[in-house]
Amino acid sequence: MVENRPWLTVATHVVLVIGVLIVAFPIYVTFVASTHSLFDLVRIPMPVLPGSHMVENYLQAISAGLGEASGTAAVGAGRMMFNSLVMALGIAGGKIAISIIAAFAIVYFRFRFRMVAFWMIFITLMLPVEVRILPTYKVVADLGMLDTYGGLIIPLIASATATFMFRQVFMAVPDELAEAARIDGAGPLRFFWDVLLPLSRTNIAALFVILFIYGWNQYLWPLLITTDPEMVTIVISINRMLSVGDDQAEWQIAMATTMLAMLPPVLVVVFMQRLFVKGLVETEK
Amino acid sequence: MAGINLRGVVKAYGKTQVIHGVDCTIADGEFLVIVGPSGCGKSTLLRMIAGLEIITDGEISIGDRVVNDLEPAERDIAMVFQNYALYPHMTVYNNMAYGLKIRGLAKADIDTRVRKAAEILALDDDLLRRTPRQLSGGQRQRVAMGRAIVRQPSAFLFDEPLSNLDAKLRVQMRLEIKKLQQNLGITSVYVTHDQVEAMTLGHRLMVLNGGVVEQIGAPIELYEHPATLFVAGFIGSPAMNLLPARIGDGGDRVELSGGDSLALPPGRFAAHAGQTVTAGLRPEHFEIVTDDQSVARLAVDVVEQLGADTLVHGHFGNDRGSLTVRLNGTQNLQARQVLPMSVRPELIHLFDADSGRRLES
Ligand SMILES: Nc1ncnc2c1ncn2[C@@H]1O[C@H](COP(=O)(O)OP(=O)(O)O)[C@@H](O)[C@H]1O
Ligand SMILES: [Mg+2]
Numbered sequence: 291m292v293e294n295r296p297w298l299t300v301a302t303h304v305v306l307v308i309g310v311l312i313v314a315f316p317i318y319v320t321f322v323a324s325t326h327s328l329f330d331l332v333r334i335p336m337p338v339l340p341g342s343h344m345v346e347n348y349l350q351a352i353s354a355g356l357g358e359a360s361g362t363a364a365v366g367a368g369r370m371m372f373n374s375l376v377m378a379l380g381i382a383g384g385k386i387a388i389s390i391i392a393a394f395a396i397v398y399f400r401f402r403f404r405m406v407a408f409w410m411i412f413i414t415l416m417l418p419v420e421v422r423i424l425p426t427y428k429v430v431a432d433l434g435m436l437d438t439y440g441g442l443i444i445p446l447i448a449s450a451t452a453t454f455m456f457r458q459v460f461m462a463v464p465d466e467l468a469e470a471a472r473i474d475g476a477g478p479l480r481f482f483w484d485v486l487l488p489l490s491r492t493n494i495a496a497l498f499v500i501l502f503i504y505g506w507n508q509y510l511w512p513l514l515i516t517t518d519p520e521m522v523t524i525v526i527s528i529n530r531m532l533s534v535g536d537d538q539a540e541w542q543i544a545m546a547t548t549m550l551a552m553l554p555p556v557l558v559v560v561f562m563q564r565l566f567v568k569g570l571v572e573t574e575k
Numbered sequence: 576m577a578g579i580n581l582r583g584v585v586k587a588y589g590k591t592q593v594i595h596g597v598d599c600t601i602a603d604g605e606f607l608v609i610v611g612p613s614g615c616g617k618s619t620l621l622r623m624i625a626g627l628e629i630i631t632d633g634e635i636s637i638g639d640r641v642v643n644d645l646e647p648a649e650r651d652i653a654m655v656f657q658n659y660a661l662y663p664h665m666t667v668y669n670n671m672a673y674g675l676k677i678r679g680l681a682k683a684d685i686d687t688r689v690r691k692a693a694e695i696l697a698l699d700d701d702l703l704r705r706t707p708r709q710l711s712g713g714q715r716q717r718v719a720m721g722r723a724i725v726r727q728p729s730a731f732l733f734d735e736p737l738s739n740l741d742a743k744l745r746v747q748m749r750l751e752i753k754k755l756q757q758n759l760g761i762t763s764v765y766v767t768h769d770q771v772e773a774m775t776l777g778h779r780l781m782v783l784n785g786g787v788v789e790q791i792g793a794p795i796e797l798y799e800h801p802a803t804l805f806v807a808g809f810i811g812s813p814a815m816n817l818l819p820a821r822i823g824d825g826g827d828r829v830e831l832s833g834g835d836s837l838a839l840p841p842g843r844f845a846a847h848a849g850q851t852v853t854a855g856l857r858p859e860h861f862e863i864v865t866d867d868q869s870v871a872r873l874a875v876d877v878v879e880q881l882g883a884d885t886l887v888h889g890h891f892g893n894d895r896g897s898l899t900v901r902l903n904g905t906q907n908l909q910a911r912q913v914l915p916m917s918v919r920p921e922l923i924h925l926f927d928a929d930s931g932r933r934l935e936s
Contacts (some may be wrong), residue, residue, distance in 0.1 A: 432577050466660035470722075474674035475648030484673070488664040 303444050316414050317552070324348070324545035331541050343542065352548040367547050370524040371443075371514060374506055375554060377523055380443035381505030389449045390490065393456030394482055398468065408457075416451040417509060427514055437518040452497055459493050460486065494568025503555045524551045576636030577651075577729035578603045579624060579762060585632035586786075593619055594786045596633065604760045606753075608777030610767055611809075616786040618734055619765040624731050624764060626650050636791040638729055648677075655721035657735040659715045661707040661722070668703040671721045685725075692724040695755070713744045720755070730762040731756070737772065749775060770810055774798075780808050804931035807855045807924055813886065815924070817897035822847050822925070829854050829923060833892030835871035840920045847925075847934055853903070855924030858901040864917045873900060873914045880905055887914070903929050 323331055326341035353366040395401075396408050408447070419426075426445045435441030463486065471481040487494075513522045520532070529550065533546040581602040586594035594616045601607045609617045622628040624635055626647035636641055642650045661670050668689055675685045694739075695701055696717045707715055716736060723731055736752070737745045753776055756763050767773055773780050774794040782789040782797065782805070790802040794810075801807035807815050819832045822839070826848035830836040837854075871891055880887040885906040888899055900916065908914070925934040 464659055464660060466656045467662065469625075469647075470654070470656065470660040470662075472627065473625065473647045473652070473654050474648075475677040476673075480677065485662055485664075491664075502642060 320545050320548050323541055324549050326542055328538065328540055347389070347541055347542050347546045348550070351543050351550060367527070368552050369520065370522055370527045371550060371554070373439075373521060374523040374551070376439050377442045377512065378502050378505035378554070379510065380439065381446050381508070382501035384447035385449040385452050385501050386494055386497055388457045389452035392453045392493070393460055394486065395459055396453075397460040398478065398481075399523060410550050411450045411453050414448075415454070419446065422564050423514065425509065430515060436515050437521045439521075441515050442508075442512055442521075442523075443538050446505070446508065449501075452501070453491065455497065456490065463489060466573060492569035494569070495562055495565035496567075499558055499566045500559050506551075506555050523563065557565075578605070579764065580636045581620075581624075581633070582631060582635075582722045582829050583633035584620070584622060584623060586628065586633045587614070591722060592631075592786065594623075594631075596782075597781075597788055599781060599788070599791060601762060601764065604762055606756050606765065606776060606778045607764045608765045608767060608773040609781045609783055610770055610773035610777075610921060611783035611789075614716070615783045617768070617783055620734050620783070621654075621734055621764060621766045624730075625652055625654050628763075635699060644872075651726040651729045652732055653730075654732040654734065655708045655719045655723050655736045657738050657782075659707070659719040661715060661718055663707055666704055667710070667718050667721075668708055670707065670718060671725050674722070674726055685761070687723065688725045688727070689721075692721040693719045693820065694720050695724065704724065712740050713748060713859070716740060716748055720752070723761070724755075729762065731761055731765075733763065733765040735767055737855060738769075745796075750774065769814060774810070779799045780810075782809060784809075788915065800921065800933070800934050801855070801924065804853060804855075804926045807926065807933075813858045813901060816856045817895060817926075818854045818891075819928070820852050820925075822850050822852055824848050829925065831871060831891055833871075833890070835889075835891055837870045837918055837923060838920050839923060839925075844925065844934065850934075852934065853926045853928050853931075855926060858916050859902040860918050860922040861902070861916050862918070863902070864915050866915050869910075873898075873907060873916045875910055875912045875914060877910060878906075878908045881907045882911060889914070 297533075320336060322340055324347055325344040326337055327343045330337060330341055330343075351367045353368065360420050373432060388464060392411065396411075430436060430441045430445060433441075435444070468481060471485055471502055476484060507525060508523070509525055512526050513529075516526065526546065528547055531547065532539045534540075581597050581599045581601075584594060584597045584664045585592065597620060599607070607909065608631055611617055613804075617770075619628060620764065623630050623815060624637075626642065626645060626649075630643050635648055637652065647654075648701070652829075655802045660682060661667075671689045671692060671785075672685045675688060680688075685696060689703075693699075698714070698717060698721060698743070702710070702714065705781055707718065710718065733752075737748055752765075765773075765776055767776075777794060779793055780797055784805045790797060791808045793799075797806055797810045801810060804817065808817055813879065821830045825829050827841055828836045828846035829839055829841055831854065837909065840909060848860070861873075873891060874885070875887055875889045876897065877888040879930055880906065883903075885902045886899060887902060887908060890897055900914075926932060927934060
């Protein structure tokens with residue numbers, strides 16, 4: 291695999307550069323669009339170089355969004371990003387907490403119907419949110435959780451995939467470790483806290499990155515249960531900015547908001563990259 | 576400090592019984608080695624003492640407490656595992672301190688105990704700060720021992736602690752374990768499938784076969800008076816030659832299936848005259864004799880020169896069954912040569928061909 295031929299190096303780089311360009315081009319267009327005034331933007335041809343309205347566009351996006359003029363309340367991207375952040379952190383943290391505890395129960399305790407519980411979790415892997423969205427909506431509505439953070443987070447918090455992943459992680463931990471801990475006098479919770487949790491650190495980090503992005507990008511569920519502009523997430527708000535009927539959509543603000551919406555997932559990936567990769571490739575326990 | 580007592584200990588997994596009633600009294604300070612082939616139930620028995628397996632039937636006591644229903648941590652034991660089972664994310668120091676921390680010992684006490692154990696095991700400060708991943712096999716083994724020592728338990732339990740080491744280190748660690756046990760004087764139960772390890776370490780050996788105790792005794796006792804065919808074949812290296820044979824009508828000779836016969840101690844086996852038996856002849860008990868007093872003729876197949884000894888593989892007469900003879904020093908021998916051989920009568924072991932039990936006069 292580790293061959294060192296010049297033409298091979300060139301070829302691989304060409305492929306990589308093409309890949310990067312394909313992925314980066316739409317993002318570049320979005321960025322360009324967020325730096326022009328609406329007037330420049332809707333002219334044909336569309337500008338391909340950044341314009342001079344970047345600061346004002348972004349300030350408006352953060353503080354006021356589209357403002358009263360367009361019919362929506364003046365809720366800025368700041369507030370909506372905060373909503374998204376709460377939701378994404380809640381979903382990522384909640385999913386990890388619940389699934390790691392569920393996996394702990396399945397792997398380390400012999401209780402009645404253990405395999406039944408396991409297979410039920412496994413089967414729900416096949417049922418995405420969309421399939422159970424109506425009953426879930428009914429339950430959340432009846433509990434009065436519409437337009438609350440709880441309503442945004444809790445229905446999405448169970449995760450068969452994460453449970454399954456932690457189960458695999460725990461099964462790779464040698465039994466003798468649990469036995470040594472028992473001899474050392476550590477009860478199950480102590481063992482979980484002092485041994486399993488530190489051993490799963492990198493896996494937790496990797497999962498956190500994936501789940502944070504998953505939570506941040508949630509669309510259908512927040513769209514259904516948030517009506518209060520104060521509770522709207524940023525992903526939903528972009529959509530609302532563009533659904534303006536016969537009016538001219540304020541593309542420059544929408545694009546600025548889009549750029550802002552991309553930022554937190556990118557930051558999470560950048561800062562957790564090392565742990566993330568380690569968590570995905572590490573096998574030794 | 577305490578002895579360990581096993582009374583009618585039985586283990587069954589569902590309907591399959593794997594330990595069939597073991598009785599044994601281990602004295603305070605004694606080093607007992609449980610030895611037997613793989614899968615015979617050694618680990619299971621040890622884990623029952625440790626409290627990691629439920630005791631299906633019978634009773635185990637440590638000191639004067641019956642421990643059947645006690646958690647491992649309450650049994651006042653320490654265990655060393657084959658794969659060491661060190662906590663991978665903790666430093667060596669914390670690995671040793673963890674159990675003490677849970678017991679609620681003061682920080683200063685923990686520190687004293689860990690430092691003392693580290694000193695006994697020659698683990699320096701730099702090593703104490705590393706994690707198990709950064710240690711060699713032998714060092715991990717030492718840390719695992721250290722974790723056992725700091726607990727100051729009434730008993731050490733070892734489950735094949737040297738199996739993951741290379742041959743040279745194994746011999747060295749074997750000696751260290753023996754010295755350590757002598758100095759600390761803590762009752763120890765040690766499981767191994769390696770009979771040499773068992774012979775060198777144990778005050779007494781328990782030979783286990785298929786979940787049944789074949790014999791319990793001092794190493795030399797097992798070597799000189801194996802109670803069963805299994806023990807005879809298992810203890811000693813190279814293994815004892817076991818040949819189908821018959822006790823002569825006079826009861827004073829054993830007739831080997833090749834046609835030759837060897838003299839028995841006069842009168843000892845008179846009661847068994849004419850019985851079919853298995854004769855056990857240790858490789859190292861053969862002597863080359865002058866032809867006229869010869870009792871058995873060994874046809875040489877292969878000669879192995881080891882320097883200190885010579886191993887001769889061959890067969891008796893028209894019997895195709897191969898046997899091994901160990902002669903002192905270097906010997907000038909060739910294949911296809913025929914050697915007149917003899918074994919002193921009192922060194923011949925006889926076992927009942929059906930039950931496999933040792934025949935005593
Ligand atoms: N959890 C278990 N369930 C069923 N059978 C087991 C279990 N653990 C061990 N055994 C059986 O018990 C026997 C003894 O095993 P073990 O004590 O590990 O042997 P040894 O340590 O002497 O190699 C083996 O035949 C093994 O298959
Ligand atoms: Mg074993």
